[in-house]
Amino acid sequence: KNEVEQSPQNLTAQEGEFITINCSYSVGISALHWLQQHPGGGIVSLFMLSSGKKKHGRLIATINIQEKHSSLHITASHPRDSAVYICAVTETSGSRLTFGEGTQLTVNP
Amino acid sequence: GAGVSQSPRYKVAKRGQDVALRCDPISGHVSLFWYQQALGQGPEFLTYFQNEAQLDKSGLPSDRFFAERPEGSVSTLKIQRTQQEDSAVYLCASSFLSGNQPQHFGDGTRLSIL
Numbered sequence: 001k002n003e004v005e006q007s008p009q010n011l012t013a014q015e016g017e018f019i020t021i022n023c024s025y026s027v028g029i030s031a032l033h034w035l036q037q038h039p040g041g042g043i044v045s046l047f048m049l050s051s052g053k054k055k056h057g058r059l060i061a062t063i064n065i066q067e068k069h070s071s072l073h074i075t076a077s078h079p080r081d082s083a084v085y086i087c088a089v090t091e092t093s094g095s096r097l098t099f100g101e102g103t104q105l106t107v108n109p
Numbered sequence: 110g111a112g113v114s115q116s117p118r119y120k121v122a123k124r125g126q127d128v129a130l131r132c133d134p135i136s137g138h139v140s141l142f143w144y145q146q147a148l149g150q151g152p153e154f155l156t157y158f159q160n161e162a163q164l165d166k167s168g169l170p171s172d173r174f175f176a177e178r179p180e181g182s183v184s185t186l187k188i189q190r191t192q193q194e195d196s197a198v199y200l201c202a203s204s205f206l207s208g209n210q211p212q213h214f215g216d217g218t219r220l221s222i223l
Contacts, residue, residue, distance in 0.1 A: 004151075030209045043152075043200065043214035050209075086151055095207050096142060096165065099151035 003027050006087050006100035013107050019074040021103045023087030026068065030090050033097065034061050034072045037084040046072070046085075077107045111135060115201050115215035122191050123223050130186045130218045134203030141184050142212060143176055144200040152200055158184060159207050191222045 004025045013019055023032070034046040047054050047061040049070075054061050058077075063070040074081055084104050088097040114133040122128050134141050140159055144152035145168075154168040160181035169176070173191075178184040188195055198217040204210035 033211070035214075040216065042216040043202075045211045045213070048209075048211050088151075090209055094157075094165065095140060095204075095210075096154045096157050096168075097144075097152075097202075097212060098154070099144075101151045 002100070003098050004087055004089055004100040006085075006103050008103060009101065010104045011106070013077050013105070015078055015107055015109050017077050017107075019077050019081075019105065019107075021072045021085050021087075021105070023070045023072070023100055024068060025070075025087075025089050025098075027089065027098070028092040030092050032063055032070050033088045033090070034070075035086040035088060037086060037102065043086070074105075079107045079109050082106050113201055113203055113213050113215035115199075115218050117218060118216065119219050119221075121221045121223065124191060124193060126191055127187065127189045128191055128220065130188075130199050130220070132184045132186070132201030132203075132215060134182065134184070134201070135205075135213055136182075138203035138205050138213070139181075140204040140207050140210065140212075141178060142202045142204075143184070143186050144202065145170075146198040146200055146217070148197070155186070155199075188220075191220075193222050196220055196222045 031050045036044045058075045060073040084102040086102045087100040143155040146152040157165040158178040173189045175187045200217045201215045202212040
């Protein structure tokens with residue numbers, strides 16, 4: 001069993017739809033990260049959170065520490081949101097990131 | 110630019126050759142990480158430096174993999190006697206301090222072993 005699990009693996013949506021990607025983890029963490037990866041490899045950090053909720057534009061990330069669960073929401077999705085979204089955690093024991101497998105999001109016009 | 114720079118972007122090598130991948134972190138960043146990402150999977154940790162000290166190399170898959178950061182800035186990941194299973198994207202990330210910090214990623218080096 002992976003320490004960080006994401007669902008769904010693949011998600012296809014129509015432009016304008018509300019999107020949710022889920023992440024569950026099984027280890028103690030000091031922070032959870034949501035990352036975006038476009039074709040070609042570059043990874044961009046979207047959020048780092050250890051409690052509650054953060055919002056940036058159309059993106060919202062929430063975390064429930066007791067349930068070891070986080071969600072990434074995209075409101076009013078757009079084709080340019082198409083990318084792989086990766087959940088990662090910083091374990092309490094160190095600095096390195098442990099990653100989920102990623103969710104491939106495709107938003108069709 | 111001010112971001113993390115990796116070179117080369119693409120590397121093709123024959124099985125058995127040695128390769129060296131370079132990472133230029135953001136200036137002043139203390140922490141530097143190397144990750145390996147196989148096709149269709151999430152990245153996996155290889156090794157971690159704090160300044161010039163390699164504090165964690167538990168993710169290196171074999172003794173053919175070696176990383177260094179001699180002056181606490183640029184880092185090189187070397188793979189000796191490459192094998193086909195080494196084909197992957199190698200990502201470098203840096204952060205300003207150690208511990209709980211956002212990590213800034215380079216675009217990666219895509220390594221293909223023929």
